[in-house]
Amino acid sequence: MFNPEKADNYDRWFTTPEGRFALEQERRLxxxxxxxxxxxxxxxLEIGCGTGIFLDMFWEYGFDIYGIDSSPDMLRKxxxxxxxxxxxxxxxxxxxPFDDNEFDFxxxxxxxxxxxxxxxxLAEAGRVARKGLLICFLNKNSLYHISHKLLRxxxxxxxLVRARWHSYREVRSLVQENLGNxxxxxxxxxxxxxxxxxxxxxxxxxxxxLWPPVFGAFTGMRVDLIDREPIKTPLLAPVKSEIxxx
Numbered sequence: 001m002f003n004p005e006k007a008d009n010y011d012r013w014f015t016t017p018e019g020r021f022a023l024e025q026e027r028r029l030x031x032x033x034x035x036x037x038x039x040x041x042x043x044x045l046e047i048g049c050g051t052g053i054f055l056d057m058f059w060e061y062g063f064d065i066y067g068i069d070s071s072p073d074m075l076r077k078x079x080x081x082x083x084x085x086x087x088x089x090x091x092x093x094x095x096x097p098f099d100d101n102e103f104d105f106x107x108x109x110x111x112x113x114x115x116x117x118x119x120x121x122l123a124e125a126g127r128v129a130r131k132g133l134l135i136c137f138l139n140k141n142s143l144y145h146i147s148h149k150l151l152r153x154x155x156x157x158x159x160l161v162r163a164r165w166h167s168y169r170e171v172r173s174l175v176q177e178n179l180g181n182x183x184x185x186x187x188x189x190x191x192x193x194x195x196x197x198x199x200x201x202x203x204x205x206x207x208x209x210l211w212p213p214v215f216g217a218f219t220g221m222r223v224d225l226i227d228r229e230p231i232k233t234p235l236l237a238p239v240k241s242e243i244x245x246x
Contacts, residue, residue: 007073011051018197025189025208026136026218027057030109032187032210033134033222037105039063045103047093047125048111052078052086058107059085066103068096093121098128107134112171113163122178126225133223135175139188140165144217147193168213168221175223183224188216 013019039062049055049067051074059065059082068089069075075088082088091097093108094117106129112118125133139145145165166174168186175184187210196203213219 004073007051007071007077010074011053011077014053017199018194021197021199021204021207022190022218023053026109026220028208029187029189029210029218029220030054030057030134030136031061033185033220034061034105037132042104042131043102044105044107045098045128046107046109047096047121048108048114049078049086049088050074052081052088054107054109055082055086063105068093094124096124096128100127101130102128104131105129105133107136109134109136110138110163112137112166112174115164118164118174119178122174126179126223129225132225133179134220135171135223136218136220137166137171138163139167139214139217139219141167141214142188142190142217143193144190147195168219171219171221175221179223179225184221185224186213186219186221187211188213188219190217191215 014023042063043066044058044063045066045068046055046058047068049069050071052067055065055067055078065082065086066089067075067078067086068091069078070090070092072090075090078086078088089097093111093115106125108121108125112121112135115121122133122135168188172184172186175182189207189210190197191206191209191211192203196207198204213221
């Protein structure tokens, strides 16, 4: 699905005003969701890591990062971006080439939209991760999805047209069916349509707020695989940030 041109377009989207704004809010949401997870010496696998945009963020947060993607072209860009900071693999989300409980955590960011068997993907993620999962998806009940459906005939990029959007209730049901009755916590961002995703827009505050999971365009869900209380004061591993800056 992702040839070199589409891989370049994927990265280029995040350099547009809307893309930069959306990425900032998505990062804030993800940091909020994983704030209770330990970081140092904790391994995190991003399934469907793409060009490494979010893997880089997880590295800044202090995780030891691993990634897997089915697209050689996306992985090539991820390797250029991350260098030796990440251990990257080519493979399928439906059949992960890892042992049971090999990682502490796993993340899937807008991955389920492009998988044929979402249940199998979740089951595999739960198999290889020991402590928790992060699932981020595009909310089909959001204003963004409604506007996208109305305008999709005029869009050049048909990627999101082929995507299978989900509601919060659907993803919650998938988690229960494939992982059992696990404790979850979810929030969303980007309340309005894409045209409102700008720093200078009058509605920027609404798009920056964390909303209940049923409202925003981008919804994130944390799944706790083991019964444990999150740490009270999460550490953001400033040592790694200093290394990167140097």
